[in-house]
Amino acid sequence: MAPRPPPRLAVWKFASCDGCQLTLLDCEDELLTVADAVEIANFREASKAVVAGPYDLSLVEGSITTADDARRIREVRAESKVLVTIGACATSGGIQALRNFADVEEYRRVVYARPEYVATLASSTAIRDHVPVDFELRGCPINKAQLLEVIAAFLADRAPNVPTESVCIECKRRGNVCVVVAHGTPCLGPVTQTGCGAICPAFHRGCYGCFGPMDSPNTAALIPHLGELGLDLASVRRLFSTFNAAAPPFRAAAESAGTEASRP
Amino acid sequence: MTERTIAVDYLARVEGEGALRVRIHDRSVEEVELKIFEPPRFFEAFLRGRGYAEAPDITARICGICPVAYQMSACHAMERALGVRVDGPLRDLRRLLYCGEWIESHTLHLYLLHAPDFLGYPDAIAMAKDHRGLVEQGLRLKRTGNALMSLLGGREIHPINVRVGGFYRCPTRRELEEFRPELVEALDRAEATVRFAAALPFPAVEEDYEFVALRHPSEYPMNEGAVVSSRGLHLDPDAFEDEFREEQVPHSNALHSVRRDGGSYLVGPLARFALNRDRLPPRAARLAREAGLGPEVRNPFQSIVVRAIEIVIACEEAIAIIDRYRPPAAPSVDLPRPTEGAVGRAITEAPRGMLYHRYRLGAEGTIAEARIVAPTSQNQRRIEDDLRHLVERSLDLETPALTDACERAIRNHDPCISCATHFLHLDLERS
Numbered sequence: 264m265a266p267r268p269p270p271r272l273a274v275w276k277f278a279s280c281d282g283c284q285l286t287l288l289d290c291e292d293e294l295l296t297v298a299d300a301v302e303i304a305n306f307r308e309a310s311k312a313v314v315a316g317p318y319d320l321s322l323v324e325g326s327i328t329t330a331d332d333a334r335r336i337r338e339v340r341a342e343s344k345v346l347v348t349i350g351a352c353a354t355s356g357g358i359q360a361l362r363n364f365a366d367v368e369e370y371r372r373v374v375y376a377r378p379e380y381v382a383t384l385a386s387s388t389a390i391r392d393h394v395p396v397d398f399e400l401r402g403c404p405i406n407k408a409q410l411l412e413v414i415a416a417f418l419a420d421r422a423p424n425v426p427t428e429s430v431c432i433e434c435k436r437r438g439n440v441c442v443v444v445a446h447g448t449p450c451l452g453p454v455t456q457t458g459c460g461a462i463c464p465a466f467h468r469g470c471y472g473c474f475g476p477m478d479s480p481n482t483a484a485l486i487p488h489l490g491e492l493g494l495d496l497a498s499v500r501r502l503f504s505t506f507n508a509a510a511p512p513f514r515a516a517a518e519s520a521g522t523e524a525s526r527p
Numbered sequence: 528m529t530e531r532t533i534a535v536d537y538l539a540r541v542e543g544e545g546a547l548r549v550r551i552h553d554r555s556v557e558e559v560e561l562k563i564f565e566p567p568r569f570f571e572a573f574l575r576g577r578g579y580a581e582a583p584d585i586t587a588r589i590c591g592i593c594p595v596a597y598q599m600s601a602c603h604a605m606e607r608a609l610g611v612r613v614d615g616p617l618r619d620l621r622r623l624l625y626c627g628e629w630i631e632s633h634t635l636h637l638y639l640l641h642a643p644d645f646l647g648y649p650d651a652i653a654m655a656k657d658h659r660g661l662v663e664q665g666l667r668l669k670r671t672g673n674a675l676m677s678l679l680g681g682r683e684i685h686p687i688n689v690r691v692g693g694f695y696r697c698p699t700r701r702e703l704e705e706f707r708p709e710l711v712e713a714l715d716r717a718e719a720t721v722r723f724a725a726a727l728p729f730p731a732v733e734e735d736y737e738f739v740a741l742r743h744p745s746e747y748p749m750n751e752g753a754v755v756s757s758r759g760l761h762l763d764p765d766a767f768e769d770e771f772r773e774e775q776v777p778h779s780n781a782l783h784s785v786r787r788d789g790g791s792y793l794v795g796p797l798a799r800f801a802l803n804r805d806r807l808p809p810r811a812a813r814l815a816r817e818a819g820l821g822p823e824v825r826n827p828f829q830s831i832v833v834r835a836i837e838i839v840i841a842c843e844e845a846i847a848i849i850d851r852y853r854p855p856a857a858p859s860v861d862l863p864r865p866t867e868g869a870v871g872r873a874i875t876e877a878p879r880g881m882l883y884h885r886y887r888l889g890a891e892g893t894i895a896e897a898r899i900v901a902p903t904s905q906n907q908r909r910i911e912d913d914l915r916h917l918v919e920r921s922l923d924l925e926t927p928a929l930t931d932a933c934e935r936a937i938r939n940h941d942p943c944i945s946c947a948t949h950f951l952h953l954d955l956e957r958s
Contacts, residue, residue: 278566281542282591282684288639289683291670295662298652309639310650311539311934328566358588359568370572383567404591404684462681466688467858468695471584473685497891501578506588 270319270418273305275339277325277332278359278387282404283350284308284324290407297411300418316342320417323396326352326359326387333384333393340394347413348390351403351506355475358403360387360509387509398423403473403506406458426457427478430470434461442469449492451502454480454512475507482516496520529553533918533930540640540650542592542943547933549918556918559911561937574897579605579865579888580691586884586899587685592635592943595628595676596877598689599750600884600899605691608871608888609862616855617693618750623703623848624679624686625749625875626841630672630713631683632878633796633834633841636941637720638665641831644935645727661723664716668838671713675845678706693859703849710849714842718814721835725818729828734913736825737790738798739905741876747806747840748799749876755802756792757823764874767883771900783908784900791908794880795940796833797824808843811836827913827939834941837878865892877902879941903942910940 274284288294288309304314321343327333340346348354356363362370367385390396400413400423409425416423426432430452434441442448442464450469452461456477463470476482482503489499503517533549544565550558570589577585582601587594599621606613613621638661639651648654655662673683679698680686688694739760741752754770755761762770771792774785786792800815801823807815815836824833865888872885880902889895917936921929 276544278568280588280591280594282588282594285542285591285635285684288635289669289673291666291673294666295652295655295659298655303650303652306650307537307539308542309540310652311643312649312653313539328568332566357568358570358573358585361573362569365573367569370569371567373572373575374567374569387568403588404682459682463687463695466681466694466696468687471687498578501581505581505585 269300269302271304271314271317272301272414273316273318273321273339273343274303274308275305275321275323275325276308277323277336277353277390278328279325279350279352279357281308281324283353283402284322286349286405286407286410287322290411293411297414301414317344318342319344320414321346323348323353323390324350326356326389327393328359328384328387329382330384331382336390336393345397345417346390346394347398347400347417348396349400349410350405351401351473351475352387353390354399354401355507355510356387356389358506358508361504362387363509364504389509400425401456401458401474406460409458428457429453429477429480430455430457430459430461430464430474433457433459434464437461437465439464442467443488443492447492449489449494449502451485454482454485454516471502471505472513473506475510476512480512482512483519486516486520531926533926533933535930535934538934538937540643540938541941542590545942547914547937549914549933551918551922554922556915559915559918561907561911561914561942571897571899574886574894576889577894579608579886579892579894582884582886582894582897583689583691584685584687589899589901590943591684593628593632593877593879593882594685595624595680595689596875596882598686599625599875600873600877600882601886602689602691603750603873603875604871604884604886606871607873608869608886609691609865610869611692611860611862613693613860616697616853617858617860619848619852620679620694620697621689622749623845624676624689626845626848627672627675627679627683629749629841629878630717630838630845631669631676632672633838634665634669634672634720636878637724637831637834637838638662638669640941641834641938642727644938645831664719668713668716668720671709671716672841674709675706678702690859692862693855693857695858697854697858699854700852703852707846707849710842710846714810714839714846717835717838717842718810720838721814721818721832724832724835727831729826731826732828732917733825734827734916736797736909737786737792738801738823739792739794739881740798740802741874741881742802743806745806747803747808747844751875754874754881757798757801764883765872767872767874767900768885771905773900773904784905785908791912792905793909793940794902794905795830796837796878796880797827797830798880799876800824800833800836807836808840808847810843811839814839827936830939830941879903879943880905901943906940906942910937910942913939
């Protein structure tokens with residue numbers, strides 16, 4: 264019997280900064296081992312050699328912002344056995360989803376002198392809004408260890424071990440001093456999914472939510488506390504409206520902080 | 528009458544989504560297009576209304592390869608708008624963080640994206656099958672750059688410790704001293720990298736570049752300096768927009784940053800090296816001589832050697848900064864209340880070249896206007912010039928070989944299309 268061929272890995276890019284796919288190349292100690300275990304069949308940022316699909320595992324970076332990309336992601340899905348999205352752009356639309364709450368025509372005119380040449384959709388949307396997704400890896404950017412865990416889990420045909428608890432849990436485990444309690448620093452740790460290593464509190468900074476909302480976050484309880492710590496409503500709204508602005512719980516939290524007109 | 532088209536629909540081993548099209552009619556090059564189909568993300572638009580302190584973290588997301596460059600240009604520009612200056616150990620720590628990014632970004636390009644062109648492989652993974660030691664050396668050196676960024680910034684991509692006015696937390700002396708041996712080893716690997724790169728075969732090409740880079744009174748430039756060019760330009764970064772402008776080109780609907788007279792120019796390692804040859808630290812200076820580099824390098828293929836020299840510079844600089852480091856009294860300077868209407872501009876040297884930020888502040892410390900000019904939008908016109916010259920002298924090559932040569936000519940300049948897109952007109956019709 265012939266040996267089973269290695270699984271085929273593909274890496275795809277949509278609207279993004281390239282940072283999440285770079286995370287794979289940043290696995291300096293593991294990259295060659297990964298390359299021994301899988302066939303890197305389509306990864307344009309790293310290779311000229313492209314093997315035609317189908318692919319066993321597709322890692323998808325970036326959000327959907329053009330009609331062309333909305334068509335392309337369906338092609339990617341069709342030739343992928345397992346599709347995993349990597350990073351905040353692919354899982355919630357990314358920072359570019361701020362256009363979803365604004366007039367994209369006006370955006371076009373601000374950035375481009377000849378706006379008619381720029382083809383873009385009015386919204387930046389997550390991959391799962393277009394095709395079924397098998398697993399979503401959070402983060403802006405994703406965490407290297409979590410990426411390796413997802414690849415390893417796929418190779419072993421098991422579910423990835425990626426916790427969905429809050430940053431607070433990881434922060435306590437790491438032994439950080441709580442920046443809210445000790446310094447009165449506003450922090451999104453109580454409502455943000457873990458995975459980063461609780462690095463912001465470790466550097467005496469409040470969490471800014473780059474891994475997006477945890478499962479069932481209690482943002483309604485957090486918002487008054489943020490006010491008590493000195494944030495005005497505009498600041499609260501901006502805090503929830505960054506790299507996961509379009510993730511529904513963060514979007515709702517920003518909206519509940521009111522509009523400029525309704526400020527006290 | 529013969530018509531020939533060289534087309535690459537999706538450039539590989541560059542950061543971002545780009546394509547190439549060259550149209551040749553008889554023996555004349557009619558059209559050269561470095562096409563960008565990376566979708567726009569509208570950073571300058573949604574920065575309006577954000578708090579001034581948010582600019583470093585938000586603009587970092589323009590590029591996952593050089594987030595520190597965006598954080599640095601944003602911080603310096605905002606500090607100009609606020610009228611504060613960050614000096615002493617805080618300034619040193621910023622330079623140290625930048626050293627980490629230069630090491631990481633240059634090593635990524637040199638070993639994983641550029642070297643396979645010279646050794647004839649589609650990628651570094653295939654190259655590792657025959658040259659495992661070489662690729663491992665590159666990955667090990669790259670790890671040092673990333674480790675330095677994580678030590679200072681919390682993580683290597685989109686570091687979390689940078690703020691307008693300084694940092695959230697400064698490292699202790701001991702934390703930096705413990706990292707020193709790693710850099711000493713990295714310096715040896717960087718030296719081996721120079722020797723490897725210098726021994727590669729280079730096509731005999733000389734381009735007549737106008738080099739543009741920062742120049743500082745005593746340092747190899749990273750965070751500050753005057754804007755100088757190889758044709759005699761010397762100006763304050765505040766005057767950047769007087770001498771450089773964006774121009775629309777009919778063949779690609781793309782805005783290129785060009786000189787005032789419309790000419791192309793080159794930023795990045797070749798430019799920095801040519802304009803700061805007398806600012807190299809000792810080991811880098813010796814290695815540049817041993818590698819046979821003259822006062823300037825005008826062969827774009829040799830940019831791989833100059834990038835290696837800049838890795839040496841970054842390692843030497845990082846060690847020197849660690850050796851003189853005394854933690855500052857506070858991790859950041861006090862910032863005054865922002866003034867509505869204040870404008871701040873700054874240029875720093877991203878791994879790929881000068882990165883310009885300008886902000887005008889609105890009410891209550893918000894951003895009223897933002898303008899960002901990335902290195903690749905400045906180099907795009909010049910890359911097209913390189914391509915035109917390459918095709919003109921290589922018309923006898925068969926199309927596949929010529930296409931391959933064109934891709935290499937683009938990769939020489941390490942373009943970052945993710946960065947450039949926010950300033951370029953896009954033609955999304957893929958032919």
